[in-house]
Structure formats: C-alpha cells, structure tokens
Amino acid sequence: MKTKKILLSEHEMPTAWYNIVADMPNKPMPALDPRTKKPVTAEAMGRIFGEELVKQEMSTERYIEIPDQVQDLYKIWRPTPVVRAYNLERMLDTPAKIYFKNEGTSPAGSHKPNTAIPQAYYNAKQGIKYLSTETGGGQWGSAMALACQYFNIDLRVYMVKVSYHQKPYRKLLMNAWGADVIPSPSTTTQAGRDILAHDPECSGNLGIAISEAVEIALAHGETTRYCLGSVMNHVLLHQTVIGEEAIRQMEIAGDEPDIVIGCFGGGSNFAGIGFPFLRRNLCEGKKTRIIAVEPASCPKLTRGEFQYDFGDTAGMTPLMPMYTLGHDFQPADIHAGGLRYHGAGPIVSQLYKDGLIEAQSVPQLETFAAGMMFAKSEGIIPAPESTHAIAVAIREAQRAKEEGTPKTILFNLSGHGLIDLYAYEQYFEHKLTDYNVPDEVIRKSLDSLDKIIR
Amino acid sequence: MKTKKILLSEHEMPTAWYNIVADMPNKPMPALDPRTKKPVTAEAMGRIFGEELVKQEMSTERYIEIPDQVQDLYKIWRPTPVVRAYNLERMLDTPAKIYFKNEGTSPAGSHKPNTAIPQAYYNAKQGIKYLSTETGGGQWGSAMALACQYFNIDLRVYMVKVSYHQKPYRKLLMNAWGADVIPSPSTTTQAGRDILAHDPECSGNLGIAISEAVEIALAHGETTRYCLGSVMNHVLLHQTVIGEEAIRQMEIAGDEPDIVIGCFGGGSNFAGIGFPFLRRNLCEGKKTRIIAVEPASCPKLTRGEFQYDFGDTAGMTPLMPMYTLGHDFQPADIHAGGLRYHGAGPIVSQLYKDGLIEAQSVPQLETFAAGMMFAKSEGIIPAPESTHAIAVAIREAQRAKEEGTPKTILFNLSGHGLIDLYAYEQYFEHKLTDYNVPDEVIRKSLDSLDKIIR
Numbered sequence: 001m002k003t004k005k006i007l008l009s010e011h012e013m014p015t016a017w018y019n020i021v022a023d024m025p026n027k028p029m030p031a032l033d034p035r036t037k038k039p040v041t042a043e044a045m046g047r048i049f050g051e052e053l054v055k056q057e058m059s060t061e062r063y064i065e066i067p068d069q070v071q072d073l074y075k076i077w078r079p080t081p082v083v084r085a086y087n088l089e090r091m092l093d094t095p096a097k098i099y100f101k102n103e104g105t106s107p108a109g110s111h112k113p114n115t116a117i118p119q120a121y122y123n124a125k126q127g128i129k130y131l132s133t134e135t136g137g138g139q140w141g142s143a144m145a146l147a148c149q150y151f152n153i154d155l156r157v158y159m160v161k162v163s164y165h166q167k168p169y170r171k172l173l174m175n176a177w178g179a180d181v182i183p184s185p186s187t188t189t190q191a192g193r194d195i196l197a198h199d200p201e202c203s204g205n206l207g208i209a210i211s212e213a214v215e216i217a218l219a220h221g222e223t224t225r226y227c228l229g230s231v232m233n234h235v236l237l238h239q240t241v242i243g244e245e246a247i248r249q250m251e252i253a254g255d256e257p258d259i260v261i262g263c264f265g266g267g268s269n270f271a272g273i274g275f276p277f278l279r280r281n282l283c284e285g286k287k288t289r290i291i292a293v294e295p296a297s298c299p300k301l302t303r304g305e306f307q308y309d310f311g312d313t314a315g316m317t318p319l320m321p322m323y324t325l326g327h328d329f330q331p332a333d334i335h336a337g338g339l340r341y342h343g344a345g346p347i348v349s350q351l352y353k354d355g356l357i358e359a360q361s362v363p364q365l366e367t368f369a370a371g372m373m374f375a376k377s378e379g380i381i382p383a384p385e386s387t388h389a390i391a392v393a394i395r396e397a398q399r400a401k402e403e404g405t406p407k408t409i410l411f412n413l414s415g416h417g418l419i420d421l422y423a424y425e426q427y428f429e430h431k432l433t434d435y436n437v438p439d440e441v442i443r444k445s446l447d448s449l450d451k452i453i454r
Numbered sequence: 455m456k457t458k459k460i461l462l463s464e465h466e467m468p469t470a471w472y473n474i475v476a477d478m479p480n481k482p483m484p485a486l487d488p489r490t491k492k493p494v495t496a497e498a499m500g501r502i503f504g505e506e507l508v509k510q511e512m513s514t515e516r517y518i519e520i521p522d523q524v525q526d527l528y529k530i531w532r533p534t535p536v537v538r539a540y541n542l543e544r545m546l547d548t549p550a551k552i553y554f555k556n557e558g559t560s561p562a563g564s565h566k567p568n569t570a571i572p573q574a575y576y577n578a579k580q581g582i583k584y585l586s587t588e589t590g591g592g593q594w595g596s597a598m599a600l601a602c603q604y605f606n607i608d609l610r611v612y613m614v615k616v617s618y619h620q621k622p623y624r625k626l627l628m629n630a631w632g633a634d635v636i637p638s639p640s641t642t643t644q645a646g647r648d649i650l651a652h653d654p655e656c657s658g659n660l661g662i663a664i665s666e667a668v669e670i671a672l673a674h675g676e677t678t679r680y681c682l683g684s685v686m687n688h689v690l691l692h693q694t695v696i697g698e699e700a701i702r703q704m705e706i707a708g709d710e711p712d713i714v715i716g717c718f719g720g721g722s723n724f725a726g727i728g729f730p731f732l733r734r735n736l737c738e739g740k741k742t743r744i745i746a747v748e749p750a751s752c753p754k755l756t757r758g759e760f761q762y763d764f765g766d767t768a769g770m771t772p773l774m775p776m777y778t779l780g781h782d783f784q785p786a787d788i789h790a791g792g793l794r795y796h797g798a799g800p801i802v803s804q805l806y807k808d809g810l811i812e813a814q815s816v817p818q819l820e821t822f823a824a825g826m827m828f829a830k831s832e833g834i835i836p837a838p839e840s841t842h843a844i845a846v847a848i849r850e851a852q853r854a855k856e857e858g859t860p861k862t863i864l865f866n867l868s869g870h871g872l873i874d875l876y877a878y879e880q881y882f883e884h885k886l887t888d889y890n891v892p893d894e895v896i897r898k899s900l901d902s903l904d905k906i907i908r
Contacts, residue, residue, distance in 0.1 A: 010457055107834045150541075176882075425622075
C-alpha cells in the first residue's frame with residue numbers, strides 16, 4: 001500500500017533555526033530611522049521588541065539554536081506531516097507528484113505558533129509581563145495568545161475592527177487562551193482616538209492596529225514589549241522549522257522537489273518552507289524553483305517597486321528597503337486577510353531582486369476554486385491564504401501535464417479554514433468578486449479549473 | 455528531552471476492526487420488530503442499511519478486515535497521536551500520568567470519519583448512489599459528507615433545526631463537501647409535514663431527524679439507503695481503530711493504562727477507545743478500568759433502566775434492549791449535542807449490566823471548567839463532548855493525588871471545539887447553566903477545579 005503521510009518522530013525535529021542572511025549573496029540594506037535617515041540601532045529596536053529577538057533580527061549567524069523549552073512546546077503539534085496529495089493528482093490527471101506540508105495541525109490552526117512560542121519565551125526570559133500585538137484575520141493573535149499563556153504573559157491584541165465583527169470565533173479563541181482583544185481603532189490609544197475623532201465609523205486596518213499596539217507597548221515601560229508575526233527576520237527564521245523538516249521528509253519519500261510554493265503576505269510561511277530549500281540552491285548548487293504566491297489584488301512583488309517605504313500606514317515604523325505598493329495602499333477586502341499587506345519586507349525583497357526566488361499572483365476566485373478542489377480531493381478545508389499556494393501548485397501540475405514533464409511539487413498548507421467558512425459560503429453563493437483584476441484574467445484562470453471540476 | 459507524542463507510521467495501522475460481540479460473556483439480546491415482537495431479520499434491516507453493514511451488524515467474528523481503499527482514506531489523518539499531557543499533569547500537581555488519544559486531527563475534526571468512510575465505501579460497492587442521514591450538532595453529518603464525496607454518493611443530511619441555525623459553520627462544512635443539508639423538521643417528508651402541521655415553530659430533535667432520513671431512504675428504492683453514526687454494532691466496531699492504535703502506542707510509551715475513559719452519547723467514541731482494552735480484560739486477564747462519561751442531564755447509564763425501548767422519539771425503529779431514560783425523554787439543551795441521546799445501545803448496555811465497564815456522569819459546568827484547563831495546559835480547545843472525558847480524567851488524577859497512588863490514565867479526545875466556540879463564549883459570560891442537576895452537585899464538582907485554576 002502507498003505511503004501517504006511522511007512523519008518524523010520528535011527526535012528528528014530540527015534543533016536550530018536557519019538564518020538565510022548568512023548565505024545571501026547581497027545582504028539586505030538596513031532599515032532607516034525616518035528622521036535621521038541613519039540605520040536603526042539595536043538600542044532603538046530594543047525599546048519596542050524583546051532583547052534577544054533584536055539580536056536575532058541583526059544576526060548573521062547561519063544557525064540559531066532552539067531553546068529546549070521552545071522545542072518542548074513545539075512538540076504539542078510538531079513535527080508536522082508532509083502529505084502526498086494522491087487524490088488531487090488523480091483529480092488533475094497530472095504526471096506531477098504533489099506534496100504538501102500541513103502546518104494547519106497546530107492548536108491555533110496555522111504556522112503562526114512556530115514564532116509565537118519563541119517570541120513569548122524570549123520576552124518572558126527578559127522579565128516581560130505584558131505584550132501587545134495586532135492581528136488582522138486573527139491567526140497571528142490567536143497563536144500569540146496560545147503562546148503567552150505558557151509564560152504567564154498578559155497579551156493585548158488590537159484586532160482590525162472589521163475582522164473583529166466578521167470573525168467572532170477567532171476573537172473567542174484568543175479569549176479562551178486568556179488574551180484581551182480590542183477592536184481597532186479604539187479609544188485606548190492616542191492613535192486610535194485621533195482616527196475615531198476624524199472618522200467615528202472607521203473599520204480599521206493593519207496599519208492602524210500596529211500603531212495602537214506599538215503605542216501601548218512604548219507607553220508601559222520596562223515590563224512591556226510589542227511583538228509581530230511576519231515581515232522581520234527574527235520572525236521568518238523561526239518559521240524555518242517548516243522547511244528543515246520538509247527537507248528530511250522529502251528525503252524519506254525519496255523525492256526531490258522541483259518546485260516549492262508558499263503563499264505570501266509578510267513572508268513568514270513562505271520563508272518557513274522556502275528558505276531552507278533556498279539554502280541548498282545557494283550552498284549546494286541545487287536548482288529548486290521557489291515561488292511566492294500573492295493575491296492579484298495586492299501584488300507587491302509582481303507589480304510593486306523596490307524602494308524605501310514605511311512598514312505601516314501611518315508612517316511610524318522605520319523605513320525599509322522593499323518591494324511595495326506604497327504604505328498608503330489600501331488592499332482590497334479579500335478573504336485572505338493574512339496576505340493584505342503592502343510591502344514584501346527587506347529579505348524577501350532582496351532575494352526577489354536578485355532573481356533567487358519567483359513570484360506569481362492569483363485572482364481571488366481562482367484561489368477559492370483551487371481550495372474547493374483541494375477540499376474535495378484531500379479532504380481538508382484550506383485557509384483562504386493557503387489556497388493561493390494550492391492554486392499555483394495546480395497551475396504547475398497542469399503545466400507539467402501539458403508539457404508531459406513529470407515534476408515534483410511541494411507546497412506549504414499554512415493553515416486550515418475551519419474558522420473561515422464564512423468566506424466559502426460567499427464563494428458558494430457567488431458573492432465573491434475579484435478586485436483590481438481584469439475580467440479576462442479571472443476568466444482565463446477559472447476556465448482551466450472548471451474543466452477539471454466538471 | 456521527553457517524548458510528548460507517540461506516533462505510529464502508516465504501516466503500523468490496524469488492518470482489522472475488532473468486534474467485541476465475539477468475546478462478550480453474555481451476548482446482547484436481539485432487537486425486536488415492534489409489531490411482531492420477533493427479532494428483526496437481516497432482510498428487514500437491509501431495506502434501510504447497506505448489505506455488508508447489516509452483515510457486520512449481525513457478525514460474531516472477532517475481527518473484520520479493513521478494505522484497502524478504506525485504509526488508504528484513513529491515511530488522510532490516521533494513525534492519530536497518543537499524547538502525554540505533561541502540562542495538564544503539572545497544572546494538577548498529580549502523580550498520575552495522563553495520556554490522550556487525539557481524534558480531533560481528522561479533516562472533520564472528530565472520530566466520526568472512522569465509520570463514515572467504510573459506510574460510504576460499502577454502500578458504493580453495492581451500487582448505492584444516494585444516502586440519507588441525520589445530524590444534531592453536525593459532527594456526524596460533516597464526516598459523512600466528507601466520506602460520500604470520495605465515492606460519488608449524493609448525501610442528504612437532516613440537521614436538527616436549532617443546530618442548523620446555531621452552528622452555521624457546521625452546515626457550511628457539509629456544503630463544502632457537497633452534501634445537501636435540510637433543517638429538520640422539514641416539508642420534504644410526511645413525518646416532517648405532520649410535525650409542522652401540529653407545531654409550525656418546532657425546533658426539531660434527533661428523533662424527528664431520524665424519522666425524516668429513514669422515510670426518504672425507504673421512499674427512494676434500490677439505489678438509496680440510510681446510515682447513522684453511533685449506537686449500532688457496525689458503527690462501534692469501525693471505531694475500534696482508535697483503541698487498537700492506542701494499545702500499540704501505550705506499549706511504545708512503556709506504560710500500562712489503569713483507566714481508559716471516553717465520553718458517551720451513542721457509544722461510538724467510547725467503544726472505539728474502550729473495546730480493544732476491554733478485550734484484554736476479557737481474554738488476557740488485565741484489569742483496566744473502562745469508564746463511560748455521560749452528561750448529568752442525560753444520565754442513561756447511571757440513572758436509566760435496562761429495558762426494551764425505541765431508538766427514536768417517534769417509535770419507528772426496532773425495539774432495543776438497553777439502558778434508557780425513555781424514548782420520549784427530552785434531553786436538556788446542553789452544548790455537548792453528541793451526548794444528547796436517551797439510550798445506551800444494546801452492546802454497551804449489556805457490558806454495563808454485566809459490570810464489565812463503569813459509568814460516571816458530570817454536570818455541564820464541570821465539563822467546561824475541565825475543557826478550559828485542558829485548553830490552557832495542552833493548547834487544544836476540546837469539543838464540548840470531549841470535555842466530559844477530560845473532566846473524569848481530572849477527577850481520577852485528583853483522586854490519585856489524594857490517595858498518593860500513581861495511576862496511568864488514558865482518555866479519548868474525540869474532537870476539537872473550534873466550531874463550538876460559541877459554547878465557550880457562553881461559559882465565559884456565565885450564561886451556561888446545568889439542567890436537572892442539584893446545585894450542591896455542581897458546586898462540589900466546581901469547587902475542586904476552582905482551587906487548581908486559581
């Protein structure tokens with residue numbers, strides 16, 4: 001009988017995170033203080049983030065050891081399986097082999113706890129009692145709530161107001177794990193009050209929520225810090241446990257991936273699956289294609305410009321060198337909330353600029369069609385973010401069929417969609433649309449999927 | 455470093471289901487036709503259920519081979535992990551070792567697909583194109599929807615109307631997997647129309663939904679059958695993969711469980727974890743305590759009477775010998791929808807009558823307090839049904855502490871509660887009450903937990 005899941009034992013878990021900065025041919029340019037235009041110092045960053053996390057942010061060491069206590073908590077759900085998607089292959093009638101890494105098996109339902117747990121750990125070790133963060137759809141906030149309770153840290157989450165009302169289960173999940181969740185913009189911060197004074201009905205966005213969370217952290221002194229779930233290097237590197245495990249699992253499967261795919265918002269799950277495979281390209285001469293998949297309505301890599309830009313809407317963060325749509329870009333209201341971010345972050349941007357990774361963009365309707373094909377074949381309802389990776393895995397599998405070249409494809413299933421079923425309902429009821437995407441692009445992408453489904 | 459999860463490879467999966475009837479010292483008495491009072495024949499059952507399932511229902515063979523195709527589909531999520539609950543042990547400061555089998559890792563989030571997949575398989579093999587079933591909270595309906603799509607069977611689910619409106623995500627999950635979901639009572643059946651004529655606002659119950667699903671199946675002739683997710687032997691035996699895996703996993707852990715615990719509604723997850731361990735008691739002289747946990751508000755084992763009774767409210771099914779609260783018993787509106795059933799089924803009832811298994815009942819508030827302790831320690835939000843097993847695991851761990859006797863406890867986590875977060879919200883907001891349970895019982899059970907949480 002065929003092996004479907006490639007499992008590792010806990011003893012085979014990676015014991016170090018991989019820091020790709022060590023191997024980048026061109027290092028990322030530094031973040032700049034917007035007033036002085038000089039590189040941001042560790043001291044300035046340490047006022048916002050935990051000390052050890054700032055060290056990791058600036059580290060050029062290739063590997064950073066994972067503390068024992070973090071490894072022990074990873075064991076709640078790690079190692080995660082790599083699964084051969086036989087049923088999807090059959091549905092597509094493709095000569096390609098399709099594998100996926102299932103990060104939806106964590107208690108919070110996504111890859112986010114991979115970094116939430118070490119972030120809580122290092123902050124607690126430093127004596128931090130209180131953390132603040134922001135969340136859009138709630139994946140990051142719930143992961144951080146899960147992590148904080150293990151280290152007796154009180155967590156306040158500023159949740160984008162529209163999501164707070166649309167996704168009540170995500171809020172409840174954070175409450176269940178003890179976090180205080182505030183719809184943003186709120187009256188608890190000056191930033192929030194300013195915005196509400198101007199627009200009392202403002203439904204919020206990630207930029208505003210970041211401003212509120214940072215303001216609260218700075219205002220509360222030495223036992224309070226801020227944390228975030230993507231974009232920065234200390235976050236991306238914590239996620240590399242995904243790819244490190246996957247490399248071992250693909251070896252066990254006896255297959256070499258030609259293509260590795262991750263959806264792309266701030267870069268955390270993409271870096272998690274992609275960077276360890278990229279190390280092999282950089283250091284061992286392999287030629288794995290590594291593809292970041294972004295929404296067609298928020299196409300910073302495929303349509304943005306490489307320049308210094310702010311990380312938030314209000315312009316409170318340092319200036320970062322990155323592919324960006326502009327910090328005032330208002331992403332369309334797609335259901336993949338985790339991919340609605342205007343910039344690509346310095347490291348992924350530099351890698352893209354240097355031609356070391358690829359990018360594709362996919363319209364929302366194509367992603368949901370792909371998600372339904374996955375749900376019907378492999379049985380798992382994927383998160384709207386993850387459907388982007390699935391859509392490109394399907395595109396590549398179809399290309400393999402057209403060209404008659406068997407390829408091995410590995411994608412990261414960053415999370416399940418059980419708490420996002422509302423989005424699927426809208427899809428079933430034909431209420432979903434695409435944004436900023438020409439009709440013929442949508443039609444073309446859907447036509448090929450329709451043929452398979454029917 | 456300590457091993458937390460005991461995993462099996464796919465090659466170590468059980469290849470046969472265990473049929474406890476083979477080893478029962480007193481076989482269960484037969485189900486009777488209510489008109490003739492004679493045992494129901496295979497032929498009569500075959501008009502409602504698939505042929506092979508009726509054979510299994512009446513089988514006295516000890517083991518029934520699991521078809522290859524079913525094993526392949528089990529691999530989507532099986533084998534499931536056995537996890538050592540170190541964090542919960544620490545929270546309870548108990549000398550007991552606590553393990554749990556995590557059946558919440560299936561795509562539908564519970565143990566239900568263990569029988570949904572073989573039921574769909576055998577029906578499809580017989581040429582069945584259309585199945586009907588009922589569902590309360592939706593766990594069974596969604597598992598059956600998942601299973602049917604693999605075998606091109608159209609599924610109609612009659613979902614108790616109150617749950618249909620309270621749990622929209624469960625309905626959406628069934629839709630995502632292609633099932634047709636009808637709130638019951640409905641106008642699609644005579645049974646439904648009769649009830650609506652009498653009470654247009656009727657919010658439904660499982661008994662009515664069963665009547666509707668059976669009526670539809672009987673009315674549509676040779677390519678249509680009915681299926682159900684608990685109570686009957688062919689269902690219970692499919693679930694024994696849980697316990698068979700757990701026995702191997704406990705051997706790997708090097709621990710022998712003194713106590714095995716499952717929550718108890720119709721018996722499917724309880725039999726799944728319990729019957730293989732009971733076989734060792736019956737055949738190998740082991741003395742593992744096997745405990746069924748029921749809601750204090752629906753206490754058929756602990757307070758019911760052993761007698762012949764109907765399986766449904768309306769009295770359409772055969773008469774079955776079982777512990778029952780009466781087929782017209784209206785279970786209180788607790789959130790553990792899967793445990794709201796008036797009878798215990800013939801096999802579990804006979805085993806209980808013969809003193810081979812134990813039973814405990816737990817008030818709803820104690821189960822939610824236990825569920826929160828589990829969520830805070832082990833990170834997983836349990837289904838309201840599963841919190842009953844957790845509550846008794848905690849009781850037994852506390853007793854071990856009081857008595858100073860280290861015990862090894864294994865319970866079945868039958869499902870996760872991510873789609874039941876509404877129930878937790880009610881608990882947080884102190885809106886949950888108990889039903890039919892004296893205040894002092896609730897106070898006593900909560901007091902001991904409160905001491906731990908604070």
